[in-house]
Amino acid sequence: MxxxxxxxxxxxxxxxxxxxxxxxxxxxxxxxxxxxxxxxxxxxxxxxxxxxxxxxxxxxxxxxxxxxxxxxxxxxxxxxxxxxxxxxxxxxxxxxxxxxxxxxxxxxxxxxxxxxxxxxxxxxxxxxxxxxxxxxxxxxxxxxxxxxxxxxxxxxxxxxxxxxxxxxxxxxxxxxxxxxxxxxxxxxxxVADPEFDRDQRHASSPGSYIVEKCHQMTLNAPQVAPSVIDLCERLRISRRTVQNSFRAVTQTTPVNYIRCIRLNGVRRELLGSQPGELSIGDAAGRWGFYHLSHFAADYQALFGELPSQTRRAGGTSGSRRAAA
CATH class of the missing domain: 2.60.120.10 (Jelly Rolls)
Structure with a gap:
């Protein structure tokens, strides 16, 4: 082992x-x-x-x-x-x-x-x-x-x-x-316990379906973030339904959720590359962030550090390991 x-x-x-x-x-x-x-x-x-x-x-x-x-x-x-x-x-x-x-x-x-x-x-x-x-x-x-x-x-x-x-x-x-x-x-x-209900069925909730569609839309076109209006038109639902779905499933708003998914995408780009291979501006642009000062502020608010402070590939790993 x-x-x-x-x-x-x-x-x-x-x-x-x-x-x-x-x-x-x-x-x-x-x-x-x-x-x-x-x-x-x-x-x-x-x-x-x-x-x-x-x-x-x-x-x-x-x-x-x-x-x-x-x-x-x-x-x-x-x-x-x-x-x-x-x-x-x-x-x-x-x-x-x-x-x-x-x-x-x-x-x-x-x-x-x-x-x-x-x-x-x-x-x-x-x-x-x-x-x-x-x-x-x-x-x-x-x-x-x-x-x-x-x-x-x-x-x-x-x-x-x-x-x-x-x-x-x-x-x-x-x-x-x-x-x-x-x-x-x-x-x-x-799962063989006599009190376990083997006939239980749990259907997917409508709210989770909406969040999943938004998640996939964000990943499929990272340079063009979907708006709440886009979601409403694509799924033929009301703005209130979108807002309530995100609150129930993600505990946040759709705008903040989409922003977080994109910011995490930038962070993965930075962690997986060296500064000479990919600039912060290019990494941000791949995920639809073109106003770098606003991007840097959002990045720091989520991760607690500026993009320039993120450890790049080949640097300190950000983890401590003990192996046996």
Missing amino acids: DLTVEHFEDVHLHAASVHAWEQTYSQLSPGLVRSSLCQIEGSRFQFFRERVNQRLVQHGQAPRDRVCFALPLSWPGSACLQGREADDSSIFILGGGDEFLFHMPQGLDLLSITFDRETFMQTLDESPWSGDSRQWLRQPVLRLPERRLAQARQRLLQLLGRSIEDVQGAVQGLAEEELERDLLEELICL
Whole structure:
């Protein structure tokens, strides 16, 4: 097994450090980032805990040939995955290769486990609950009994702590097999609880659909930011509907959301290039910012630093790592 423990001051560096996940994180709430990532990886599973002090939207693709689960350890606010609203009794499920959009509340503490799909399905089929369990794998958000979910969180945290000790103590081989078995058993038993409603269905909310369309429009044409009027005309809805949708899903206005997505795009451009390769003005122009003084002020308000202070490729990474 491999263990990495990292601390970050930038959500983009954090996102790039989650192994095997093709994803971007965009910061929505203003202020300096404080985040941590603890990852344990075996040959057929990945077990990690991430904590971020800012509100984010994650966009990307789950690892192929995997089954992915996530359990919030704390629930400081509203969240939405694949258009489904979630609360403190929810867990998240993604299939391998699924594209996802996840609106995370500020200060979320999340445990995630991914399994090799073939291994997981074989273990599920060998369990007493295989008959009706495959259907819930297609549901991105499942609500479980609060008592049972609290027990699962506690046991998973104990497994994480024990596994860190095993890796640091150079206990390999058998420890990896035991951890994989324990994680499989915990997740399969969790959704096999007799109180779990296997018939639950959670439809995508209209508000999340509106936000997702806006998100895609912004990424598809970054140099021309969509306006609220554009959204109203494209989706044939009222201005009030747009405003209310963004408030419910993102806790901010559509104008600020679009601005944040574009500012995060510039930041990724800067982090991934050297000053001689890409100027700040050119990076800003790629995302539709042409008034540099206004851009710099907005950038500083969101990230807590000027664009000229952002560490470029080849500089200090903005993270601290301990590996075993």
